[in-house]
Amino acid sequence: xxxxxxxxxxxxxxxxxxxxxxxxxxxxxxxxxxxxxxxxxxxxxxxxxxxxxxxxxxxxxxxxxxxxxxxxxxxxxxxxxxxxxxxxxxxxxxxxxxxxxxxxxxxxxxxxxxxxxxxxxxxxxxxxxxxxxxxxxxxxxxxxxxxxxxxxxxxxxxxxxxxxxxxxxxxxxxxxxxxxxxxxxxxxxxxxxxxxxxxxxxxxxxxxxxxxxxxxxxxxxxxxxxxxxxxxxxxxxxxxxxxxxxxxxxxxxxxxxxxxxxxxxxxxxxxxxxxxxxxxxxxx
Numbered sequence: 239x240x241x242x243x244x245x246x247x248x249x250x251x252x253x254x255x256x257x258x259x260x261x262x263x264x265x266x267x268x269x270x271x272x273x274x275x276x277x278x279x280x281x282x283x284x285x286x287x288x289x290x291x292x293x294x295x296x297x298x299x300x301x302x303x304x305x306x307x308x309x310x311x312x313x314x315x316x317x318x319x320x321x322x323x324x325x326x327x328x329x330x331x332x333x334x335x336x337x338x339x340x341x342x343x344x345x346x347x348x349x350x351x352x353x354x355x356x357x358x359x360x361x362x363x364x365x366x367x368x369x370x371x372x373x374x375x376x377x378x379x380x381x382x383x384x385x386x387x388x389x390x391x392x393x394x395x396x397x398x399x400x401x402x403x404x405x406x407x408x409x410x411x412x413x414x415x416x417x418x419x420x421x422x423x424x425x426x427x428x429x430x431x432x433x434x435x436x437x438x439x440x441x442x443x444x445x446x447x448x449x450x451x452x453x454x455x456x457x458x459x460x461x462x463x464x465x466x467x468x469x470x471x472x473x474x475x476x477x478x479x480x481x482x483x484x485x486x487x488x489x490x491x492x493x494x495x496x497x498x499x500x501x502x503x504x505x506x507x508x509x510x511x512x513x514x515x516x517x518x519x520x521x522x
Contacts, residue, residue: 261276261277261278261279261281262275262276262277262279262290262291262294263275263276263277264294264295264298266298266299266302268302268305270305270309271302271305273298273301273302275294275297275298277294282294300479307475307476311474311475311512311514314474314512314513314514315511315512315513316502316503316504316506316511316512316513317504317511318504318505318506318507318508318511319505319506319507320507337366337367337391338366338367338369339502339503339506339507339508341500341501341502341503341506342369342508343369344497344500345470345497345500345515345517346369346370346373346430347373348495348497348517349370349373349428349430349468349469349470349517350370350373350374350376350377350428350468351373351377352466352468352495352517352518352519353374353426353427353428353466353467353468353519354374354377354379354426355426355466355519356425356426356464356465356466357377357378357379357380357425357426358379358380358381358424358425358426358462359379359380359381359383359422359423359424359425359426359462360374360379360381360382360383360424360425360426360427360428361383361384361385361418361421361424361426361427361428361460362374362382362383362384362385362427362428362430363385363414363427363428363429363430363431363453364385364386364429364430364431364432365384365386365391365392365394365395365398365409366391366430367394368394368395368398370428370430371384371395371398374428375402375405375407379426380406380425381406381407381408382405382406382407382408383407383408383410383421383424384407384408384409384410385410385412385413385414385417385418385421386409386410386411387411387412387413387414387434389411392409392411395409396409414431414453414456415456418456418460421460422460423460423461423462423465424460424461424462424465425461425462425464425465425466426465426466426467426468427457427460427461427465427466427467427468428468428469429450429453429457429467429468429469430469430470432449433449443472443509447478447480447481447484448469448471448472448473448481448484449469449471449472450467450469450471450518451481451484453469454467454484454485454487454488454489454520455488457488457520458488458489458522461522462522463522464521464522465521465522466519466520466521466522467489467518467519467520467521467522468517468518468519468520469517469518470515470516470517470518471515471516471517471518472509472515473515473516474512474514474515474516475496475514475516476494476516477492477494477516477518485518485520488520488522489520489521489522490521490522491520491521492518492519492520492521493518493519493521494516494517494518495516495517495518495519496514496515496516497514497515497516497517498513498514499513499514500512500513500514500515501513
């Protein structure tokens with residue numbers, strides 16, 4: 239026989255747990271949901287049962303808090319339109335709104351400020367409409383390298399570079415996965431690109447902690463000590479534990495900047511459908 243007990247938490251929910259030879263079961267009841275957790279006996283086994291119980295209580299409390307935060311965040315979402323065609327965006331001739339919608343301009347400005355905290359050698363992944371490139375140049379950087387894979391956007395980038403002939407700017411055609419290896423190290427990396435096809439959308443948006451996660455290793459390898467990676471995340475008011483762990487495995491410090499009242503229109507086709515977002519600065 240196992241022991242069965244119940245504990246009232248501060249928010250008046252009720253948590254029950256049972257311990258037995260086959261493991262531990264916990265239930266957390268809330269007026270809007272119920273959480274149930276079943277552990278096998280050998281899983282998450284610190285030296286004392288009280289320590290295990292504390293870890294599981296913390297987990298259920300955090301998950302409960304996350305659910306309530308998601309409920310509040312859901313109220314800030316806009317409906318959005320059907321997403322853009324995801325068949326092959328690396329070669330398609332994209333309209334401006336398919337590259338970047340106007341509501342992101344303030345986000346680009348804020349990201350450029352973070353990426354150029356040390357205005358030395360800056361790497362930008364994805365030229366897009368050139369909005370972020372203008373903001374980066376406004377910081378008086380020493381050099382500016384841009385990787386872009388889409389042929390029509392490469393043409394735009396070369397035209398833009400021609401208007402800044404007095405600056406040290408290089409446009410590198412191709413995918414970052416194929417080109418970054420020979421580019422050296424940078425004081426700041428600005429990452430703002432998008433899934434190039436449906437497979438990348440599933441792998442890097444739905445399955446990952448954040449879209450930029452598949453770039454973390456490359457970013458860490460190409461940042462100088464103290465250099466900064468900056469990107470936008472689809473998370474709204476915080477970072478998940480998985481996201482934080484992925485960052486702290488590669489970077490020394492991380493900081494978050496919350497942007498609100500973005501003015502995302504109901505017709506947006508962008509994946510970010512809330513009126514808030516978080517931008518990240520991860521420092522090596």
